[in-house]
Amino acid sequence: MPEPVLIQPDAAFIRDVIETGGGDLKKCFQCATCSAVCTLSPEDAPFPRKQMIEAQWGLKEHLAGDPAVWLCHNCGDCTTNCPRGARPGDVLGAVRSALIRAFSFPRFMGSLLASPKWLPLLYLLPVIIFGAIALLGPKAVSTASPEFAELFPIPILEALFFTVSGLVVIVLAVGLTRFIRALRAAGCKESILKGLAPAVADIATHKRFRKCSKEQTRSWGHLLTFWGFVGLAVMGTAVGIGTMAGIMHTPLALTSPWKVFANVCAAVVFVGCVMLLVDRVRDPEKRASSTYFDWFFLLTLAGVVFTGILSETLRLGSAVWAMYTVYFVHLVLIFTLFLYAPYSKFAHFLYRTVAMAAAGKGT
C-alpha cells in the first residue's frame, strides 16, 4: 500500500463532470454493483466503483492516470443495475470527455468543444476559410465536365489540409505526452510500446468491445466505421501526395482501383455511422445518456461521409450549383472533424489505444 496521498478535491473538475453528462455522480454510495456486473471490468482492478468515488471526490489526477477510465465502452450494464441511479456508465463517459479537454492543448479549445453555445463559432472558421477560397481563390480553367477544382483549387485545399493535419498531429502529441505523464505519475509501470501491438490487434477486431453484453449493433457499427475511416484516411493521403507529385489527377475515373476502394470505404463508414446513429436513437436509455459531446462527433463524422457521397453523385449528375453547395458543406465538415479532433470525442481513438496498451488489455 503506497503512503497516504494528500487529498485535494478539484471542485471545477467535479462540476465539469456533473455538467457534461455525469449529473448523477454524487448519488453513488459505493455498493460496487457496477464493478460486479461489468463484463469488461478485470478481477484484479475492478471498475467503475473506484472511479466513481474518485470522481465524487474530484481526484482528477487519479482518474487522468487511470487506464480503466478508457477501458469502458459504456454499454450501460452498470447504469441499469445501479441501486442509487448514479449512472456510472454516463459518469465515466463524462470523465473521459473532461479528460480529453484536460489533456488538450491549447486548453481553451477544449472548453469551446464542451458546450453547444460555441458551435456557431466552431463552424464560422471553416465557413469563412472555404467561403474565401470559393470567392477570392484563383479559378482553374473550366473543363467539359464540372469539377470541384473549378471553385476550390486543389493546391490551396492540399496546402490547407496538410497544414491542419500537421497542427492536429502536434496537438495530439502534446495530449499524448500529458496522458502518459499522468499514467506514470499514477504509478503505471507497464511499457506502453510493448502493449501497443496487442492493443491495436484488439482494436482491429473489436474483441473486447463485443464482450459488452448489450452492445452488438454498436460494436459492429463501430468496427465498420473504424475500418472504413482508416481506408479513407489512407486513400486520401495517398491521393493527396499523388496529385501533389503530379502522378495522379483528380477526379479519378470511376473505374480506377483507387476510386473504387474510396467509394467502398465511404459506403462502409456510412453504413457504420447509420448503425451507430440508429443504436443511439432507438434505445431511449442511450438517447437520454447521449451527450452533446457524443452527438457532435458522431454527426460530424456521418455528415462528412454523407456529403462526400452526395457531392460525388451530384458531380456525376452534373448538377452544378447543388454539387458546389454540398461540397462546400463537405469541406466545412471535414475541416471541423480534423481540426477539432484533439478536443472532440475523436481523440478517444488515441487515448483508448494507449490506455489499453498501458493496462495490457490487448489480445
Place this chain on the structure above:
Amino acid sequence: MDKKTGVYICSGCSIGETLDMEALAKVAESEFKVPVCRTHNFLCGREGLGMIRKDLEEEGVSAVVIAGWSPRMKTEAFRFDPAMVQERVNLREHVVWSHADGGEDVQMLAEDYLRMGIVKANKSEPLQPVAEEISKRILVVGGGVTGVTSALEAAAAGYEVTLVEKQDQLGGFVGTLSRRFPKDPPYTELNLEGIADKIQEALYHPKIQALTSARIKKIEGEPGRFNAVVETKSGDTEVKAGAVIMATGWKPYDASKLGHLGYGTSPDVVTNVEFEKMAGEGPVVRPSDGKPVESVLFVQCAGSRDENHLPYCSSVCCMATLKHAAYIRSRNPDAKVYIIYKDMRTPGQYEKFYMKTQDHALNFLTKGEVAAVEAGGNGKVTVQVKDTLIGRDMAVEADLVVLATGMVPNAADGEAIRALEDAKIKATTGESENQKAEAAKTVEALKHHEGTAILNLTYRQGPDLPVLAHGFPDSNFVCFPYETRRTGIYAAGTVRAPMDSVHAEEDALGAAMKAIQSVELASRGEAVHPRSRDLSFPEFFLQRCTQCKRCTEECPFGALDEDEKGTPKPNPYRCRRCGVCMGACPERIVSFKNYSVDMIASMIKAIEVPDEDEEKPRVLVFMCENDAYPSLDIAGLHRKEINPYVRVIPLRCLGSMNIVWIADALSRGIDGVMLVGCKYGDDYQCHFAKGSELADRRLENVKETLDRLRLESERIQLTQLAINEYDKLPSLIETFMKRIDELGPNPYKGF
C-alpha cells in the same frame, strides 16, 4: 372459610379410551372424599360448562379441580371468579397424548396427577385482593424531551404529574438544538419544530407540577404508594406518586479520552455537541483564529463501536453528522465537507436524508479508519485515513475536525452502589482480616460508583435500577423493553437505549403508558407483567423468620426491604408474584394463598411411589410454567412419547423452587428430581430475570442434603430449555431416566 371442592374429569379427546375413568373417579371419591365428582365426555362444551356452573351456583361448590386438557387451553371458557380456587389437571397433553398406548403406568400417572391436583386445591385458599388507597400521580425524573413528553402525555390521559429537572429550565439537550432530524415525509428536510412549545405547555399545564433546579433526595415505598422527597431551591418537597418514569437522558462521551483522534491537540478539533453549539450561535469559524471555515471533516464513531471506549453504537451520530453537514451548507455552499464513517447507519426512511446529503457536489463521504489527527502547518488540521474506498491511505486537510462522539446513559448501577456500600462496611467490621482485605478490594473496584445515585431509592438492593450492560437498565429488552427490575419504575429515552429525539418522544409515550397501567393495576391489587392481573400476594409468617436475608437478597425485583435486624419488610405492590422469596426461604415462612411450600410438598407426598421390586422408578420434574411447561404441552400436541414414570409439577418460576421439596421427594423414595427452567446468563430468558439461575445456585446446598442421605448428586439435575425446544424435551427426560436406572432405585423407598 369452608371450601366445597368439585372435581370434574373430561373423558373427551381420547382420554376416555386411554384411561379407566371409573378408577380415576374413585381416586377423587374414595381417597379424597370430594363432595362432588363428575365425569363428562365434552367438559369444555356448552353442556359440560353448564354442569360446572350449575354446581357453583346450586351445589355451593367453591373450589374446582378440572381434569382434562392443559391449563393453557380453553382458559377463556373456564374464566370463573378469578379469586376462586381452581386447579387444572393436565390429563390430555401430559398423559394420554404423550402416552398413546396407555396401560397401567399411564393410569398410575393420571391418578397421581389427579391426586396432586386435588391436594393442591384442598390446600389453596380463595384470593382476597388487597385494595388500599393509592396515588395515581406519575413522577417523571428528568425534564428533557423524553421527560417533558411523558409528563404531557400522561397528563393528557388525565393523570397528575410531577416533573423533576435538575437544570434551572426544562428541555435538556434537545431544548438546545436549532434543527432536528427529518420526521415527516419526504424525510429530506430537517425538522424545525423545537420543543419550546412543549416546555411552555408543561410549565402551565394544570395537571403538571414542574420542579426545576431540583433533584430526587429519596424515593421510598412501592407502586401506587411511592413517597419521594424532592430537593428544590425553596427547600424539600414531598411527592406522593403511584409510578416513576426515569427519563434522565444521556451525557456525551468524555472526549478527553479521544486523544488518538486529536481532541485536545488543536482547538480546531471539536465534538459534535460542541459543533451543534457553535453552529447554533452563528457563522462557523475556526476556534483557533476565528477565520471562517472552508473545510470540515467529520470523524464518525468517535469513541463508539470501540472496545476501548463505548462498545455499542450510539445510533444517532450518523444522522447528527448529516444534519451538521446541512448546517454548513446553509451557511457556506462552497465549503468542503468530509465524512469518514465505519458504516453509514441511516435506517428506515432516514436513508432519504443520507441520499440528500450525498447529492451536494462538495460533500465527500468515504468509509475509512481515522489513523491520526494532527495540527498541520497552514493552520489546518491534517487527518490520516486508512482502509478507504479509493484503495489508498489518504491525508485530508481541514479547517475544522468534528468528532462524532456518542451517548452515555445518564444512569446509575443500583446494585453496584449497594455492593460498594456493603463492602465499605465489611472493610471495617469484617470478621477476619482477609475478609476485610477482600472487602477493601471490592471497594477499590467499585468506587467509581460513589455518589452516582440518581433515583435514590431506599431499596435494600440499591438506590437505582439494576443495569444490564453499558449502564442501560436491565429488562427482557426484546419482548418487554419497558419492564425494568423495579416494579412501577420505567426507564424511557436515551437512558434506556441510544436513540434520537424523534424516537425518544415516542419512547416517552410507551413509558407513560406503562406507568399509568401499573397504577391502574395496583389500584385493583393486581400484579403487573408477567403475571398480569394475578391477585395473589406473598404472606410472611415472620415469627419464624431467622433473618437469613436470602429473600431480601434474591428477590429479582427488590421488593423486600429489611429492618435493622434483617427481617424482611414486604412491599406487596413491588411484588411480581414469582415466588422467588418462597423458594429462597429455608424456614418456609413465605406462601401465597394458592401457592406455597406446603402445597407443593403435599403434592409430592400425594405421588404413589411403588416399591423397589416393582421396578417402576419415579422421577419428579419441576417445570417453569412459562416456558418448559408449555413446551411439554406442544410435545403432547405433536403426540411425542414421554416416559410414564415422571411426575411434572409446574412452578411459577424455577426460582420459587424450595430445596426442601427435593429432600421431601428423595426421602419419599422418589428416584430423581429434574428441574427444567429457562436459559440463564447474559442472554437470560427467564421472565423473572434470575429464577432459573437462583434455582441452580440453590442446588449447591442440596448436595449437602444428598451427602447426608448418602445419595448420588446426579439424582438431581437442572436443565435449561427454551420454549421452542419441545422436540428435545422427551429425549432429555429419557436420558435422565436412563441415568437414574444406572444409579438404581432410591434406597429410601418404602420408608
Place this chain on the structure above:
Amino acid sequence: MNDTATKHPEGEDLLVIGGGIAGMTAAIEAAEAGCRVVLVEKSPSLGGRVAAVNQYFPKLCPPACGLEINYKRIKNNPAIQVLTMAEVENVTGEPGDYTVSVRIAPRYVTEACTLCGDCTDACKVEIPDPFNFGLSKTKAAGMVHKGAFPAQYVIHREACPDNCRSCEAACQYGAVHLAQQVERRTFHVAAVVAATGWAPYDAAKLDNLGYGKTPDVVTNVIMERLASPDGPTGGKILRPSDGKAPSRVAFVQCAGSRDENHLPYCSAVCCPASLKQATYVREQHPDAEVTIFYIDIRTLGRLEDFYSKVAKDEKIRLVKGKVAKVSGDAGTGGVTVEVEDVMGGRKLTETFDLVVLATGIVPQTDGLPEGFVLDEFNFIAQPAGRTGLYAAGCARRPEEVSATVQDGTGSALRAFQCVVRSAHHG
C-alpha cells in the same frame, strides 16, 4: 380515572387492526390499563410475522417465549376481544366516536374445537403449508401451527374437493361447520390503531439474484422456517435442492432494500437478522463457512455487541460489496455469486451451497380505512396532534421487535387518551 376509561358509551373503547406483535402489544397494554379492546386479525391466529421466526436477535431466544406471556395476558383478560380471520371494512366517525365495520371470514371451525385432530386425520387433501411458505405440505383441515393462538383449527375450504364433508363428519364435538358464512360486525370505539405489519419483499422481482431460478437461493424469512423446530425440515438447515447439509452459505444483504429499483429505504432489520442466521448455520454445522456480503452493516445501539460477537467467529466472513449476480451452477449443483470485495479491491466469483437473500420489509397498508395517511413508500405517516387514528409497528416504519413493542405501547397510550377524552364529553 380508569373508570371513565371503561365508561365509553356503547361497547368497546379501542379497536386494533393487526394481531402481530405490534397490535397485540397495543391491545394488551391498553386493556391492562382499563380499556376494552377489540383486536382484529385477518389470519387464523395471532403472532403475525414473529410467530414464524425461529429466534430473536440479539438474545437468540425463541419468540414463542414472549408470545406465550402475551397470549396468557389475553386469556386472563376479559377486556380483550380477539377476532381472527377478520378484516376492517371501513371506519366512519370522528376521534372519540368511530363506527368500525368488520368482516369475519368463515373459519368453518367453532370455539368448540378441542384440537383432538380427528378432522385432520379424516381430511383427504394436502395443501402447501402457508406457514412454511409452501416448503412442506399440510392438511386442508388443521392448526396453523402447534403453538397457534387462538388454539383452534381452521379449514382451508378453497382447497376442498366439491362436496367433501369428511372433516365435518369426523368431528365428535360438532365443531366443524362447513356451512359457516361470512359474518359482519359493527363496533363503536373511541380510537383505532392500525398495526397491519409488513410482508417480505417479493424476491422474484430481484431478477439478477436467482430466486425462483435455483432452489438453493432462499430468502431470510424462509431461512427462519428452515431453522425452526416446527419448520419443514424439523429445524435442520439443509439445501432445498438435495437436502444436503450446506458447507458454504452466503448472505446477500440489501436484497431489494436501499435500491431505487425496488425499496429505496433501508429495511433496518436485515443486518442483525443475517448475523443471527449466520449463528444458526454455525450452530448446526460446525465446519460450515458463512459469508455475509453487505453495503453497510447496520446494527444500532446494543445490537453492535451482537455484531462484534458474531464477527469474532473466524468461520464467519464479512465482505463489503453488494452482490450483483447469483446464478445456479449446473455442474457443481452450487450457486455462484458475483461481487466486488470493495476493501480487497478484487472481483470475486464464488460458489456456495446455499444463498440467503436478505429481503426487506414492505408495509402492509393496502385497503386501510380512510383517514390513514401514507408516505411515498406506503408506510403510515403518524398523524400530528391528537386524532383518533394511530399507527404502530412496521406499518409505520421498518423496525425490529423491541422497537415495535415500544411503538405498540406508545400507540396504546395515544388511543387511551382518546378514550379518556371521549369519556369526558361522551
